[in-house]
Amino acid sequence: MRPVARSAIATGLVLLVSQSGAAAEADQGAQLAATCASCHRLDGGGTGIPSIIGLGEERLTNALLAYRASESSNHIMHAIALSLSDEEIASVARYVAKQGSNPR
Numbered sequence: 166m167r168p169v170a171r172s173a174i175a176t177g178l179v180l181l182v183s184q185s186g187a188a189a190e191a192d193q194g195a196q197l198a199a200t201c202a203s204c205h206r207l208d209g210g211g212t213g214i215p216s217i218i219g220l221g222e223e224r225l226t227n228a229l230l231a232y233r234a235s236e237s238s239n240h241i242m243h244a245i246a247l248s249l250s251d252e253e254i255a256s257v258a259r260y261v262a263k264q265g266s267n268p269r
């Protein structure tokens with residue numbers, strides 16, 4: 166193999182490895198948010214069900230942890246939050262919080 170081709174392949178591998186961690190996290194957040202979007206519209210609109218856009222990462226995380234801990238606040242959100250691990254709550258909160266940061 167020619168040296169140029171070999172170093173190009175090596176560079177590609179390094180990029181792939183260094184990006185996969187952050188990308189996997191963002192993918193998980195996006196996938197989870199897609200399940201939220203069947204009830205909560207992610208464009209900030211909607212009636213009845215409160216919008217979760219613009220709440221911020223900390224507020225989202227705390228709300229999900231509270232829903233997971235207690236059935237009394239809301240049965241639907243309790244069931245949803247129960248299915249999420251700490252890590253999943255963190256990544257979906259991070260993803261959804263970012264959706265609000267784009268000025269419309």
Ligand code: HEC
Binds near residue numbers: 200215228229241261
């Ligand atoms: C089956 C429908 C449904 C799905 C799916 C759903 N939610 Fe909800 N969510 C609701 C309803 C209904 C409420 C209002 C509950 C209440 O009045 O306490 C709510 C409330 C919330 C709140 C509180 C909003 C506020 O203003 O305090 C947050 C945060 C939230 N949901 C986040 C999520 C996230 C994140 C997901 C995805 C992992 C999700 N929800 C998926 C129905 C849903």
